[in-house]
Every structure is written in structure tokens, then in C-alpha cells.
Amino acid sequence: MNLELAIADAAPKPRSLPRYIGFTVLALLTGFAVLVPLLWGADVARQDYNAILSLPTQDHPLGTDHLGRDMLARLAAAVQLSLGLALVSVASAAVPGVLLGMLAAWKGGLTDKCLGLLAEMFLALPGLLLVLLIVAIFPGSFVALYGAVALVLWIEYFRMSRALSRTVLASPAVTASRLLGFGPWYIVRRHLWPELAPMVMTIAAFGAASAVMAIAALGFVSVGVRPPTAELGLMITELLPYFAEAPSIIALPILVIFLIILALMLIAGGRKP
Template sequence: MVAQLLAELRGNPFTLAGATIVVGLTAVAVVGPLLVPYDPTAQDLANRLHPPSLAHPLGTDQLGRDVLTRLVYGARISLGIALLVTAIRVAIGTAIGIVSGYAGGWVDELLMRLVDVQLAFPGLVLALVVAGILGPSLRNVMIALAVVGWATYARVVRGTVLSVKEREYVDASRLLGTPPRRIATRHLLPKVANPVIVLATLNLGTVVLATAGLSFIGLGAQPPTPEWGTMLAGGRDHLRRAWWIVNAPGIAIMLTVLGFNLLGDGLRDMLDPRQQSRLEEV
């Protein structure tokens, strides 16, 4: 698979660009906080709203905090939340999809009706409701985004399981008395892995965007947390005077979403081209 991925990267400049952006952002999130010289929450009112300079390459914000430092720490927060939320979505959606597709009957009907109910509501609107009920915090944003995003995984996994469970080797395992749990882990999970990986890669960017959006309106990270959406909210009142405060996190969000989308498209073409019309962003 690694050799196939490298060949795909060499043959598709868009996939290569997406992979480069994702790897770069990951490196910034992991190593960046160790290299920046400032405290992301330390205020220096004497140097507030200073334009980019050698001391502050991306300038300072309305409280004199270094924008580059806050941007780097924000990368760790945004990518960490995206990975955790996506992992929860994958776990819930994959489990429900496998149980629904393999069990069939009333179990399948009940679980798919739950999926239909969840998909009937726009994901971001439902996340707004959940986050509003739970209260403003990053933890509650993670819960809200995880709760509303698993249904697409369940639908994709169920469709794959319905086709795989009718194959001869699955019937043979069933006739030999293999427990359903072992059939699921040995025969079904490997078959659903590819579409789930593709969908998860595409969703990572949208989770970053949704997290920033909820923080921007005050339901996510709270000041002085260096989160990209909070940085946008804090700098919007100074847009004309200090454009760099909002431009830096705005460009970071754009590059993150673009990187994951380009990488996800490349993985889709490589791993499961038949899923192109079925994958959705939530």
C-alpha cells in the first residue's frame, strides 16, 4: 500500500500537494510549540497591533500577543480535535454499520432509521444545538461534532457489509460455526477499511472548519485559548487596522481544509474509486 501511495503521489500533483500540506501542518503542530519563543497567552499591551516584523513575523494582536505563536499552538489544538472527533465518528459509525449490515432484519431497520433521523438534520446546525445545550467549551464542541457525524460512516460501512457478507468465504465461516464477532473482525473490517479511510481523510478538514466556526461564534474555545476560530473572532474588530490578525488563522484554516480534501481525493482514487459518488462531507 505504501508503494502504491508513493506512486499515486508521483503521478498526481494535487495529491502530492495535499500530502505536503498535511505533513507540514502535522509537523507544525507537533514540533512548532517547542520552537516559538513566546507564550501564546502572555499579553504585552505596549506592543499591541504591531505589524509583521523580525521580532513578530506575523505581527501582534489586540493584546500584544505574538500571532505566529498563537497560530502554531492553534494548529495543535485544531488538528488534535479533528483527529479525536474523527476517530470517535469512525468507531461509532463502523460498529453500527457492521452490526446493521450483518444482522439484517429488524436490527438493520431500527439502526438505519436512527441513521436517517440523524442525516435529516444539517450537521452543523445540529452541532450548534448540541453545543448550545452543553455550553461553550472545546470539550463540548468535540462531543457535539462527534455526535452528529457518525451516520455517514454507518451508511457507507453498511453498504459494503451487505455485499461482502454474501460471498462464499463468509458463508463458509458461518457454516463452520465461526462466531459473528470473529467474522466481523476477520472478513468484514478489512473490506470496509478503505472507504472509511477515505471518508475520514475528507472529514478531517471539515471538522477543523466546523470547530473554528463554533469557536468563532463563542460556542467553542474561550479566550485566551489560542484556537484559530477564537483568533478570527478576536481580530474581526481590527480588520482594517490590523489585517494580519485574521488573515493568519484564516489562511491556516483554508490550507488545512484544502490539504485534507486533496489528499482525500487522491486516496479515494487509489483505494476505492467506486465510492466517489457516495462519500459525503459532514
């Protein structure tokens, strides 16, 4: 009986199962992006006009594109780029967004109004339009690309952390800590961050998915990174005219985008409140 109870306790709960699946898929994609360049070592920009749009072979396990470039190497490089830019964008948005949200809730008054007005100014301009504007001013710049995505994402962290921080700071527990003489750092560490952390992690997963989609969309409309950089949206655009000749080749970057978004959505949606 004890053994059965231990197995039941160790088994993943129904709500956490999607998170395990999401983390597994994301880990496999990350391993693919890291290990393929180390083990395969093919040049992502090397062209072979004798193997244009070829089916999977021993030399090219996933086939080649319209310029004879190895799809296995290019997909690994594209996953590296998408996940790397998404991670940097989310980190660049989460840190200032959460800190400003806590500051607005803590200070209140004029500080809260000014920071709220700043967030509303960014909300007045559609996110994708803002990203397109910045990327068009600095074409081909990775810094501009992830900076533009971060400018769009930080607002959600700010609004959610400000609203939740107001509730926590007005709670009896925080009032008692202040009466006992505990400083701001203790209140943030003991009361604020434990309440904010689950929300921040959930928004980060959704934000990473949004960043991947935004980067792919910019590449698809030829506004993001420039050729010959391997990027999922740009690869779809380049292979689209050859859909009739090699539908399986263009399906590869679409499948990778689907798996990345699916993994991040499962991670975000399966998190316990």
C-alpha cells in the first residue's frame, strides 16, 4: 500500500503533464540546435548546385534548399537564432517591466501615474508596427531586432506586476513586516517575489512564443535578418516559390516553428496557479 501511494505521489499530476511535455520538446529542440553544429559541422552558407532541392541523403540527412545548402545545418542555426533572440528579448523585457511595476505600486502617486502613462504610450502603437518601424530604421541589426521585441513585451510584465504588487503591499502580512521594522529588500524577497514569480514565469513563456513568432514574421516579410542568415521565417520565404517541387523541404521550418510554439504554450498553460 505504501509503495502504491509513493508511486501515485511521484506520478505527474494531470495539470503538470503538459509542462513536462513542453519542457521535453523544448529540451529536444535545444539539444538539436546545440549538438548538430558540434557533431555535423556542415557550413550553413555552403552552396552545392549539384544537389538543389534534393531529398534526404547520407550527405544531407534532411535534404537541401533551392541553393543546395544543407537543411539540417540551417535548421539548427535557425533554432539557435530564434531561441537565443527570444531568450534575450524576454530577459530584456522582464527585468525592467517587473522592477518598474513594483516601483509604481510601492511609490504610488506621481511615480505610478508617470509610469502608467509611459506604458499607455507604448500600448497606443500596435506592437508589430513598432517592431517593423524600428527594424526598418536599423535593417539587419540583431540588437535592433531583439530591442524592438523587448519594447513590446515589457508592458505586460509592468501591468501585471504593478497590479499584483498593489494587492500584496496592502496585505496584513506586509503591514506586519513594516511594523516589525523590516526593510524594503526583506519585503520584496519574502512577500512580493514569491507572489510575482509564477506570474512572471508564465508571461515569460508566452512572451518567448510571441518573440519567436515576431522574428519569424519579420523574416517572412523580408524585414528582419538578411540572407544568407539561417532564420525560420526567412527560410519559408526563400523556399515558398519551390513548394510544388519540394513540399517536404518547406515543411521543415514550418514544423520547427510549430514545435517551438507548442512547447512554450504547454509550459505556460500547464503552470499551476
